[in-house]
Amino acid sequence: MAKYLLLKHYRGAPKGVNDVPMDQWTPEEISNHIQYMVDWGKRLETTGEFVEHYALSPEGTFVRYDGEGRPPITDGPFAETKDLIAGWSVVDVDSYERALEVAGELSAAPGKGGKPIHEWLEIRPFLTQPPTITE
Amino acid sequence: MTVDESLLRTLTPAVIGILGRRGADFAAAEDAVQEALVEAVRVWPADPPRDPKGWLVTVAWRKFLDAARSDAARRLREERVDLEPEPGPAREADDTLQLYFLCAHPSLTPSSAVALTLRAVGGLTTRQIAQAYLVPEATMAQRISRAKKTVSEVRLNEPGDVATVLRVLYLVFNEGYSGDIDLAAEAIRLTRQLAAAIDHAEVAGLLALMLLHHARRPARRKPDGELVPLAEQDRGQWDTALIAEGVEILQAALARDRLGEFQAQAAIAALHADARTADETDWVQIVEWYDELARLTDNPVVRLNRAVAVGEADGAQAGLAALATLDPALPRYTAAEAYLRERAGDPVTAARLYAEAARSAPNLAERDHLTRQAARINASGAG
Structure with missing residues (x-):
């Protein structure tokens, strides 16, 4: 079993096929899109492969240490940031091929005109625990 | 009093x-x-039973009848068989063995087989298994319930394959996550129980392999979690009682002359355990065991490990020559080459390869270890 992160980008991924901004969809198309993702998660729960599902606000601020005794310093948000994460799903599956398969299903979520958005998802394996027997 | 959970399990x-x-x-x-x-767990602390097993059978049977109550015909059938006497120890060992076979049935995916084995044979709760594998309890519950559905058509007396059971137990031992449940210890317990139910050289081989590796556990990590390579481990921390037991089990298995991959792997671990210092390791014999292992399995990782052993037995150049015959895309190929390059007196290449290996390491502890190796060479001015 291996865990994979499926990253959804607001910006920074290659353009999907049916790439129309969401505010130009009908309210019903938006509902269908969201319902599709909820159903996807439920389906993976029944197959025993679902770990988590989170969405992020697009608003973000940079923060860093600013020296002893000083409060952390913040900067941004930067409207021009190239890469913007929209959210993620984590799955726990038996193979990389299976991870690709479920990512493909998520990317088929319906968008404008009820057609799949073919959104590019970024897939990243988790680093695991080291195995005990290596020699 | 608290409930003895290990007895329950x-x-x-x-x-x-x-x-x-x-x-x-x-x-x-x-x-x-x-x-x-x-x-x-709820009742025993205040009211411990005199016969724990009898208590469990009575209560479990009542739970089963409650669940089946709606089906009158079925209940009649159950009441009839209720009169069957309790099985003797031999039959009980047989039942347990059948349960191992069922839970490792070839129709199950490895992860389902692992989950089902831990629950039905190991007696762990779904929540404990979910915590051990870092998934939500609902997901693990579904994984187990699907696994049960998958094997629902399998007859309990169908002959099973010990090899599939051993693969599942090996997975539990080797890829155990760290949580409240000590999966390595649980794998050893289940393998011991299997060894008691069936007389089989490879079951003994796997048990010996687990014990010999478990013996090194106190020395394998520093307190902060840093991996300590075998050659640098404080061998005084190795558990000598576990080693002695593992070696004894292995010798009895090997004497039966039915060699298999787990016995061969255990033999390699036993040779490491036998060396009081890393320098005293009998690498020539270890290479011979890797040759045996390569005959028994087509796992390319065996050939990679063999190349490293050849490097110790016959010198780094010989190790590099053995490595050159393998596919560079193998996991840990670059790390093995880095190690051999440094031994062969080429620290510049070694440092570069260590850094490259770190980038593709499959786990954090290994990545940190490989990065430190690159940093060590670079800081010494040799890289």
């Missing part, structure tokens, strides 16, 4: 077996026994 497969003999199908019996375990 030891009794689990036998109680499932008894319900099965009384006519309960596996899925229903397994559910009923889980419920009985939960009740035992």
Whole structure:
């Protein structure tokens, strides 16, 4: 079993096929899109492969240490940031091929005109625990 | 008093077996026994039973009947078989063995087989298994319930394959996550129980392999979690009692002359355990065992490990020559080459390869270890 992160980008991924901004969809198309993702998660729960599902606000601020005794310093948000994460799903599956398969299903979520958005998802394996027997 | 959970878990497969003999199908019996375990944890502290197993059988059977009550015809059948006597120890070992086969059935994916084995044979709760594998409890519950559905058509007396059971137990031991449940210890317990139920050289081989590796556990990590390579481990911290037991089990298995991959792997671990210092390691014999292992399995990782052993036995150049015959895309190929390059007196290449290996390391502890190796060479001015 291996865990994979499926990253959804607001910006920074290659353009999907049916790439129309969401505010130009009908309210019903938006509902269908969201319902599709909820159903996807439920389906993976029944197959025993679902770990988590989170969405992020697009608003973000940079923060860093600013020296002893000083409060952390913040900067941004930067409207021009190239890469913007929209959210993620984590799955726990038996193979990389299976991870690709479920990512493909998520990317088929319906968008404008009820057609799949073919959104590019970024897939990243988790680093695991080291195995005990290596020699 | 607190409930002896290890006793409860030891009794689990036998109680499932008894319900099965009384006519309960596996899925229903397994559910009923889980419920009985939960009740035992609740009731026993105030009111400990004189006969824990008898108590579990009675309560699990009642739970099973409650669940089946709506089906009158079925209940009649169950009441009839209720009169069957309790099985003797031999039959009980047989029931337990059948349960191992069922839970490792070839129709199950590895992760389902692992989950089902830990629950039905190991007596762990779904929550404990979910925590051990870092997934939500609902997901693990579904994984187990699907696994039970998958094997629902399998006859309990169908002959099973020991090899599939051993692969599942090996997975539990080797890729155990760290949580409240010590999966390595649990794998050893389940393998011991299997060894008691069936006389089989490879079961003994796997048990020996686990014990010999478990013996090194105190020395394998620094307190902060940093990996300590075998050659640098403080061998005084190795558990000599586990080593002695592992070696004894291995020798008895090897004497039967039915060699298999787990015995060969255990033999390699035993040779490491035998060396008081890393320098005293009998690498020539280890290479011979890798040759045996390569004959027994087509696993390319064996050939990679063999190349490293050749490097120790016959010098780094010989190791590099052995490595050159393998596919560079193999996991840990670059790390092995880095190690051999440094031994061969080429620290510049070694540092570069260590850094490259770190980038593709499959786990954090290994990545940190490889990065430190690159940093060590670079800081010495040699890289």
